[in-house]
Structures are given as C-alpha cells and as structure tokens.
Amino acid sequence: MNAFVTGAAGFIGSHLVDRLLADGCRVIAYDNLSTGRQEFLHAALRHPYFRFERGTILDAERLRSAMRGADTVFHLAANADVRFGIHHPRKDLEQNTIGTYTVLEAMRSCGVRRLVFASTASVYGDARIVPTSEDCPFPIATSLYGASKVAAEAAIEAYCASFDLQSFIFRFVSILGPRYTHGHVFDFYSQLREHPDRLYVLGDVHQRKSYLQVSDCVEGILCALKNGCASVNRLNLGADEWCEVNQSVRWITEYLRANPTITYAGGDRGWIGDSRFVFLDCTRLRSYGWRPRRTIREAVVDTLEYLSQNSWAVAAAAQRNDCA
C-alpha cells in the first residue's frame, strides 16, 4: 500500500503511521503541526519508506502535489476540539467539512480511489438507541463538531457515488493511549499533579462513555480495510463496554495514589453538545474478526503511564491549551 495520511503527526495518525510502516507500506505523512507533534514521528522519520510533508489540508495545491503516487488516503486531520466549538463555529466548518472536500478533490485530481476517514460517535448526537448501530434512526446533531463530521461523511458518500471512490468511514468513541494529551484523563492527571487534594469534574457522576485503546483502533481500521468491499463502508469503532465518569476518576486517583475532594460541576452533561451516554454497537466490525484487546481501564492506565513518562508532552499540551 502507498498510504497518504493527513493529521499524521497527531495522536491516532502517528500510531497509524508506525503500524503501516511495520506492515511494509510506504507512507506519506501530511500535517501542519498545529496540534500534531513531530516528536510522535520520531521513529518513522528514520524509516526509508517514510516521507513527511508539512502543509494544511486547506492548501489544495500543496495537498495535491504531496498526494501524488498514493493509492489510499487516511484522512485524520481535523479540529478535534469538541468542547469549545461554540466559541468558534467556523473552525469546525473549515477544518472538518471544507477540509474534507479539499482532500476529496485532491484524490479526484490524483486518481486516488480509496479513502479512510476518521469520523466520530458525535455524529449520533443524543442517540435514542444505545448501544447505537450504524443504521440507527437519522440523528439530530447536537454539537458543531458532530455536525461538521456529519457533513464530511455525507460529502465522502456523495463522492463515492459520483466519482466511483471507495470509502471507509469510522465512527470512533474517544480513543485513549500513549501520546494522548486531550480529554478527561489528561485533564484529571494535570489537575491532580498540580494539587493532589482536589479534583473538579464536569457534569455529574453518572455520565457514561465508551473508550478504546489506540492500538485497538488502528487494528480495527486495518481489519476493515482487508474485509470491507462495499463502496461506502461505515463502521463503529469502540469497546464492548462503557464506564461511568466516577469509575474513571477512581482508576486515575488510584494510579496516582491521590485522595482528592471531588467537586462535580453538575448538570446532566459535561458541556453544551456533550452526550450523556456514548456506547456503540460494533457488531459490523466484529463480524470481520476484530475485537478490542485492551479494556477501558487498561486504556486509561496506558494513557496515565505515557503522561507520567513524558512530561515534555504534558507541558506542550498545557501550553497549547492555554493558547487555545
């Protein structure tokens, strides 16, 4: 495979790159390094089959010229800042929706016929049926992030019908693991490192979410690529379990040997557009033989271990969050 990976220096992107190289693929990594880190590509950069191209997906000309020779595009670049969408609605539109059109046009221009797209469980909004399957009732969008990914999915599907492409659209739950410096694990870790005696939690104790370890995520993508033969392949990608936020709090405080006083912000969700219960029906992907190897608890601990051992990444992420 000649892979072209957008967002290649990001959390999931860099794990995917490592795995593709290990499998013997040639990889062109494309990233503007706005949130991605070149450090994540440390090993890849020494590999003879690897090439890094710095650029934004909104630069159509640069994207097209970098993509030449690829046969499969993994489009992972996105604004993944779900929580702060209401502060800059245009960011999701530009980076997720318009960015995906730019990628699709570059593929058309370069004759690349296969696309893997990182979508999200957020497309289901407040799902009425849980566990939620790919064919659940036509959802109502509840976040600007979710809406921008719904738009990108629909654009991809229309391109498949119009221009004979094949697509694999993965609706991820929250992905955890090494190199992950976002989300609640990072937030709780950072809080407790600063003051181990107190912890502030958004929402209430009973929000339920499913998570997945990043290596299971990458494995799921590659498994689907081997087995899916439809023009449009839509696949949920998540664990077969979920946890309440207070379970996750317990795992994290145990790992850090902290005993904080916990304050819950209250309300039935973490922020506007947040979902109270995320749990995906992954029967379709499991029918291809894939199954997660790490539990949610293990995925949380893997993330904590990485953070403990990589204070540079914690500091860099903290600085980025301050600037956002």
Place this chain on the structure above:
Amino acid sequence: MNAFVTGAAGFIGSHLVDRLLADGCRVIAYDNLSTGRQEFLHAALRHPYFRFERGTILDAERLRSAMRGADTVFHLAANADVRFGIHHPRKDLEQNTIGTYTVLEAMRSCGVRRLVFASTASVYGDARIVPTSEDCPFPIATSLYGASKVAAEAAIEAYCASFDLQSFIFRFVSILGPRYTHGHVFDFYSQLREHPDRLYVLGDVHQRKSYLQVSDCVEGILCALKNGCASVNRLNLGADEWCEVNQSVRWITEYLRANPTITYAGGDRGWIGDSRFVFLDCTRLRSYGWRPRRTIREAVVDTLEYLSQNSWAVAAAAQRNDCA
C-alpha cells in the same frame, strides 16, 4: 411576523412572500437574482410591508445588515441544480453548506431566533424504507446536492443546541406550480414545443417520484410554524401519492395534444445521484391538520398552464440553462 426570506425571488420564495404579505406580515426579501426573477415579486414590490434587498448569502456583512429587525428567517436560497452537481462539486458546498452557516451567523449576530429551512428528500439518498419517514435509518448520501443539504441541516441543529434557536427543517419532494421553470415538466414542455413528434426521457419508464403543488408547500410551512414547538422540527413535505414518469409523460402530452415517439435513455435512474423512488411519509405534518389540496396531476397541469401563458419565463429559463 417580521420575515426575512433568502431566495425570495425564486420559485418557492416568491410564492411564500406573496402569502406572508397576504397574511399581514412584514417581509424583507433577499436575493442575488442569479436564478431568481424580479418579475416574480411584481405584486410584492407594490406592497407597503415589502422591502427588497439584493445580495448573496455569502456576503456576511450585507446579509447581517439586511436582516436587522427580523424575527423569523426563511432560508430558501440554494443551488437547486441537483442534476449537474458532479460538474461543479464546490457549488453545492459553497451555496448550500457554507451559505447556511453564513445565515446562521447573521441570525446569531442579529438576535433572530427562528429559522425555517428548505431541505430536500434528497437527504434520504436511496431510501431503504419507502414511504420514508423523518426518523428512517441514518441514510447514505448519493448526491452532492443531498450531501450539502445534510450538512446544512446538521449545522442548523447544532446551532439550535448551542445558541438556543428554533428551527423548522422541511424536506421537500419536487415542488411544481406557477413560476416553476426547472425539472422534468419544464424539460418535456420545452422539447415538445420545439418538436411535438418526439420526446427524450432520462432513465426508464418506471422511476417513481412524488410531487407537491407550491401553494400546498407554502401552506404546509405555515401550518408547521403554528404548531411545532420542539427546538428542532424536521418535517417531510410531499403529496400522499407518487407517479411513474410515464404517467407524467401522458399528462403532459395530453395537455399539449402531442403524440410524440418517446425514447427512454435507459438505466435505472435519470442521472448519477438521482433516486429511483421518492415518496415521503408526511404523517408528522398531517398530524397538525395540513393536507395537500392539489393532486400531482393537477400540479403538473398548473405548471403547464403557467408555462403556456408566460413565454418570457420559458425563454429566460432556456437562456439560463444554456449559460449554465
């Protein structure tokens, strides 16, 4: 009501304007006159409650300044050129998706809280369940036009959740009636006027579509506005019947007293992205007391009567189609 209508000089827009004025509303009409016709607003232009503003929905500043004072936005402006999407994919993205974001941002800036949006049965793609209800299984987009409207719908829903707006999203079947100079009735009429002895039909004889007369469409919109109280109100809007393309051909040839040799292009649909069977379940809107008053046959004949009596509109549309 202080109404702001985008696409006000278009087919449906101009009928809506006439009806709103007749109901005693104040109306600001916004249109760039790219496909809309000032002639359609002939009567409205003499009404004291009417104001016309020429501008594109992509001009955020102009849109915002024109919208001031409105309490309800009817967003009808769009690229409605469904069939030729594959020739210019960016047009649907810009005019339908990005244009809707611009309208939403203008509403936020002007404090307008209620939005009526003209969506389409095309969001259902090749619907697996017919008649298709608003809550059918999560559809797969099959046209760039449909995808751009899916994107716009999702953006509207996310804005409702994020910024406390109320929306009415109408998924229209094909609308027919006076001032309609697109689609198959116009196409067949034009062909038969030029050469009554032959007719060329896209697809095969068995494509099935539902249609609705424009006055029934406007009535449905206003009925829903009176009765819908959810934050997001999604409503199918179509007739309780459908017709095969060969029935429609018969009505048109009878009206024109033509007896053409008919050639079918073949294939199971009219063009890439076209749907073979469009028929919507309108139970939700009917529960508010609305029902269509004109049959599909009557709607076809109304359209033909308008075309026969307004050769200027036929000529103008033919010229526009040549330039497209």
